[in-house]
Amino acid sequence: MNDTPLYAVFGNPVAHSKSPQIHAGFAEQLRDPVRYDARLVPVDDFHGHWRAFLNEGGRGANVTVPFKQQAATLADQLSERARQAGAVNTLVVTENGEVIGDNTDGAGLLLDLKRLEAPLTGARILVLGAGGAVRGVLEPLLETGPSEIVVANRTVEKATALAALFDAQGRLRGCSLDAIKGTFDLVINATSASLAGALPPLPEMLFNEGALAYDMMYGAVPTVFLQWAQRHDVRCVDGLGMLVGQAAESWYQWRGTRPETTPILEALRADLC
Structure with a gap:
């Protein structure tokens, strides 16, 4: 059994997402190993894939288009900023299994x-x-x-x-x-x-x-x-x-530590060039 905490980004499409690279960088920087992958989800079965993720031991996820509104409906609680935004881009699974929907944009x-x-x-x-x-x-x-x-x-x-x-x-x-x-x-x-x-x-x-x-x-x-x-x-x-910043805020919600964003941002910028 793999005890490394499991996180993911859900989207459709999702192959272009830089979230796995960003969170791998945070994990290395903070010496806090996590598993983080990109999950391509059918547009009509977000809830089913989320339940399967929880059954795998998932601890939290980022959510991108077109699922940000659906993510709000499956959360047990919404943060104030998620309510204001009318959308969720971060799901947090608490120790008692409650799901909190947040928006870190x-x-x-x-x-x-x-x-x-x-x-x-x-x-x-x-x-x-x-x-x-x-x-x-x-x-x-x-x-x-x-x-x-x-x-x-x-x-x-x-x-x-x-x-x-x-x-x-x-x-x-x-x-x-x-x-x-x-x-x-x-x-x-x-x-x-x-x-x-x-x-x-x-x-x-x-x-x-x-x-x-x-x-x-x-x-x-x-x-x-x-x-x-x-x-x-x-x-x-x-x-x-902003992309790196919202990811850093998601990481903080999951892991309780704040990554330094500048090195990750510089690495992403270099990959774009």
Whole structure:
């Protein structure tokens, strides 16, 4: 019998996932051996594969598309940030067998932004998009004390609905992409446009001096959004650090220790190049 703690990432597709490499790096760094594998799950049998995983002794899992909402339904408890996000990307099995659903995306983003010494407290922040990824990061961003967060989306109703949901003393508002006004210290692209190689319609005057442009997507070359931002002479960063950060938060939920993310991020970056 293998007593090494068992973890996995569930998804469809999942072969591209960097989670096994990231968690192998954490295990080596912390000298805490675990088994961690990628599991391709049929879209109509997530619950069955989760039960089989538990029968193997599974202690926790990461969950990626298209199962984040389904993962929330099988958890015995949801963390507050999972409730806010409306989705689960981390499942934790407690010693008594209870399953807790968590969402570590916001914590991962904040960990990376703090690593980058991004403007946060007192800053004016623009978030592009109003999908599930944005739901998971608004509360953590608000907790850093910005002067204002503007959520801009092609469908304005989605942006204003999110602003109403997370309303915090008037520091959060929603608008359409063509109604963006003023300049910002931090601009986060959370739209799916990067996946399609497209650029959201944005005003040319968008960045304050010393601003940071951050795209939640990542790749071997800068996204179209980051290429556009580079022409405006601002610091540009992709979302690879957020990926490592949310994984580090998952590891902490499972193992109670906090990995150092920089060496893992550097190794992943080198593999992309």
